[in-house]
Amino acid sequence: MKKPDKIILDHGSGGKISHHLTTEFILPIFNNPILADLDDGAIFTIGQERFAFSTDTYTVDPIFFPGGSIGDLAINGTVNDVTMCGATPLYLSVGLILEEGFPIHDFEKVMDEMGRAAAQAGVKVVTGDTKVVPKGAADKIFINTSGIGIIPKGIDVCSKNARVGDKIILSGTLADHGVTILTQREGLTFDAPVRSDSAPLNQMVKKMFAAGHAIHTLRDPTRGGAGTALNEIAQNANVGIRIEETMIPVKPEVSGICELLGFDPLYLANEGKLIAFVGPADADAVLAVMQEDEFGKDACIIGEVTAENPGQVFMETRIGGLRIVDMLTGEQLPRIC
Amino acid sequence: MKKPDKIILDHGSGGKISHHLTTEFILPIFNNPILADLDDGAIFTIGQERFAFSTDTYTVDPIFFPGGSIGDLAINGTVNDVTMCGATPLYLSVGLILEEGFPIHDFEKVMDEMGRAAAQAGVKVVTGDTKVVPKGAADKIFINTSGIGIIPKGIDVCSKNARVGDKIILSGTLADHGVTILTQREGLTFDAPVRSDSAPLNQMVKKMFAAGHAIHTLRDPTRGGAGTALNEIAQNANVGIRIEETMIPVKPEVSGICELLGFDPLYLANEGKLIAFVGPADADAVLAVMQEDEFGKDACIIGEVTAENPGQVFMETRIGGLRIVDMLTGEQLPRIC
Numbered sequence: 001m002k003k004p005d006k007i008i009l010d011h012g013s014g015g016k017i018s019h020h021l022t023t024e025f026i027l028p029i030f031n032n033p034i035l036a037d038l039d040d041g042a043i044f045t046i047g048q049e050r051f052a053f054s055t056d057t058y059t060v061d062p063i064f065f066p067g068g069s070i071g072d073l074a075i076n077g078t079v080n081d082v083t084m085c086g087a088t089p090l091y092l093s094v095g096l097i098l099e100e101g102f103p104i105h106d107f108e109k110v111m112d113e114m115g116r117a118a119a120q121a122g123v124k125v126v127t128g129d130t131k132v133v134p135k136g137a138a139d140k141i142f143i144n145t146s147g148i149g150i151i152p153k154g155i156d157v158c159s160k161n162a163r164v165g166d167k168i169i170l171s172g173t174l175a176d177h178g179v180t181i182l183t184q185r186e187g188l189t190f191d192a193p194v195r196s197d198s199a200p201l202n203q204m205v206k207k208m209f210a211a212g213h214a215i216h217t218l219r220d221p222t223r224g225g226a227g228t229a230l231n232e233i234a235q236n237a238n239v240g241i242r243i244e245e246t247m248i249p250v251k252p253e254v255s256g257i258c259e260l261l262g263f264d265p266l267y268l269a270n271e272g273k274l275i276a277f278v279g280p281a282d283a284d285a286v287l288a289v290m291q292e293d294e295f296g297k298d299a300c301i302i303g304e305v306t307a308e309n310p311g312q313v314f315m316e317t318r319i320g321g322l323r324i325v326d327m328l329t330g331e332q333l334p335r336i337c
Numbered sequence: 338m339k340k341p342d343k344i345i346l347d348h349g350s351g352g353k354i355s356h357h358l359t360t361e362f363i364l365p366i367f368n369n370p371i372l373a374d375l376d377d378g379a380i381f382t383i384g385q386e387r388f389a390f391s392t393d394t395y396t397v398d399p400i401f402f403p404g405g406s407i408g409d410l411a412i413n414g415t416v417n418d419v420t421m422c423g424a425t426p427l428y429l430s431v432g433l434i435l436e437e438g439f440p441i442h443d444f445e446k447v448m449d450e451m452g453r454a455a456a457q458a459g460v461k462v463v464t465g466d467t468k469v470v471p472k473g474a475a476d477k478i479f480i481n482t483s484g485i486g487i488i489p490k491g492i493d494v495c496s497k498n499a500r501v502g503d504k505i506i507l508s509g510t511l512a513d514h515g516v517t518i519l520t521q522r523e524g525l526t527f528d529a530p531v532r533s534d535s536a537p538l539n540q541m542v543k544k545m546f547a548a549g550h551a552i553h554t555l556r557d558p559t560r561g562g563a564g565t566a567l568n569e570i571a572q573n574a575n576v577g578i579r580i581e582e583t584m585i586p587v588k589p590e591v592s593g594i595c596e597l598l599g600f601d602p603l604y605l606a607n608e609g610k611l612i613a614f615v616g617p618a619d620a621d622a623v624l625a626v627m628q629e630d631e632f633g634k635d636a637c638i639i640g641e642v643t644a645e646n647p648g649q650v651f652m653e654t655r656i657g658g659l660r661i662v663d664m665l666t667g668e669q670l671p672r673i674c
């Protein structure tokens with residue numbers, strides 16, 4: 001493809017073009033094996049302990065939406081990224097960029113949501129920074145959170161660990177967050193209102209590890225959606241992935257809006273869902289504890305890891321065909337998270 | 338004072354109004370003793386090790402300036418914040434917000450500067466995130482960096498530890514960064530060009546600890562300047578501080594520009610300077626190793642900690658008077674770092 005000479009929205013999509021920006025311009029600069037893993041966070045050892053460290057910046061527009069806000073999203077998103085490394089998230093930092101003129105009342109509301117989310121997830125915000133830029137130099141509020149967690153002994157999950165035979169468990173319905181932001185932004189209203197799935201997944205993951213040791217890979221399908229996340233895992237682990245369309249849960253109202261507007265739920269963002277790759281002997285036990293959790297009650301097995309077609313994701317469609325699921329190309333929605 | 342109902346530039350000044358935003362709206366929400374210390378970073382213990390964790394967002398305008406760029410500033414700033422906690426900085430995260438249309442050429446240049454700065458400081462960038470927002474929703478590029486460091490056994494520095502009798506060492510000239518940004522932004526040119534002092538201080542601090550164990554407090558006087566940093570220490574440690582104006586090094590060209598434009602070097606930002614509070618027996622040894630370091634060659638003792646006037650900073654002026662040095666009130670320069 002022709003290289004753009006300017007940053008385009010696609011560079012932030014979480015899909016193919018984002019991946020290109022990272023591998024072409026960023027990885028070679030900070031060349032080190034921890035970064036090169038490109039998982040949801042970095043994993044490293046200090047002394048006797050293994051740590052996970054992750055960062056994410058939130059620019060979602062609108063900042064308040066059904067089911068959440070930029071505040072709880074910023075806490076949950078980083079809690080989940082640290083969790084997907086197999087770690088117990090402990091401490092978070094908060095870096096704020098505020099636009100001059102942003103109403104203090106909205107600021108208080110965002111802080112309240114952050115505090116509530118941190119308490120729910122059981123993590124501590126221990127350090128922070130606030131910058132204010134002149135009106136027009138930013139849009140309302142952007143939030144960066146970085147998080148540190150500790151990886152319990154015996155746990156080793158990363159995208160490279162997915163292996164042939166693993167069952168692929170999805171924790172619930174797809175595209176709730178993406179469709180919510182989309183409809184809010186476009187001012188669309190529907191009879192059955194949709195809500196973001198913004199939620200902390202660390203407590204559920206703790207139970208999953210207690211139920212089965214053969215959890216090889218965890219990933220939260222945020223920007224780029226489940227389709228992109230599965231592709232990243234297939235490529236990093238050099239395995240094939242086969243999923244069944246009929247097994248993928250999507251709420252009827254979300255599915256309806258996607259059809260109406262021409263979006264594919266496989267590529268829309270989720271903010272309270274995870275995908276787990278689990279050895280076949282442990283899959284049922286892990287699935288059972290997920291289904292008992294408030295954030296995993298719709299969990300189901302959507303496919304498995306295959307030896308065929310390493311690096312690729314195939315989906316058996318509703319009508320019995322087989323189609324390649326590629327990484328997201330093109331930005332479906334800027335400022336989704 | 339009347340409470341503003343909107344975010345104003347002062348909220349990001351690093352001075353009194355920033356402090357108010359933090360203590361009024363942020364601390365009560367994330368109520369915990371680690372955050373409440375309000376030092377340059379958080380300090381906590383995991384297992385056998387003590388860690389420092391810090392975050393900072395960089396919105397400096399212009400993004401390239403004599404002596405540095407937003408790229409090296411973002412690395413050095415967080416390296417220094419972690420260092421000021423007494424820690425050896427190890428790992429950094431990088432969170433980018435890019436404006437649609439930002440030239441790839443400039444992006445590459447910023448990444449290069451980040452890579453160079455990380456190599457110079459000896460830290461690893463291990464995790465990152467990139468968001469792109471539509472044109473006009475941000476200005477060019479904003480960078481958040483968060484950093485983790487480990488605190489060697491026997492080291493215990495924080496602002497509360499400053500004690501009566503401590504000598505106050507300043508590592509070099511004040512206001513170089515602030516004046517550089519100011520003149521660049523206003524398009525001013527002078528015969529003697531000024532340069533930002535952007536630099537990593539971790540190597541020098543390592544030598545300082547080797548030279549003297551009685552280092553009680555370290556602080557890098559960035560936003561809000563040395564005047565604000567000294568006030569924060571006086572308040573946190575509940576001690577008095579007395580400094581001598583004639584001992585404070587300021588480059589003649591910087592001093593000249595400050596006089597011309599009505600700025601006080603005590604309140605302008607520095608990005609490669611530190612203030613150390615050192616027990617009197619160790620002060621000369623610590624000063625000596627600083628003066629041998631490339632980033633401390635102008636280091637000198639500028640004052641001491643007193644039992645009188647706890648919580649306040651006094652300066653003996655050039656003409657022999659004594660004036661109170663307050664925290665910065667009002668924003669001198671938005672987007673200084």
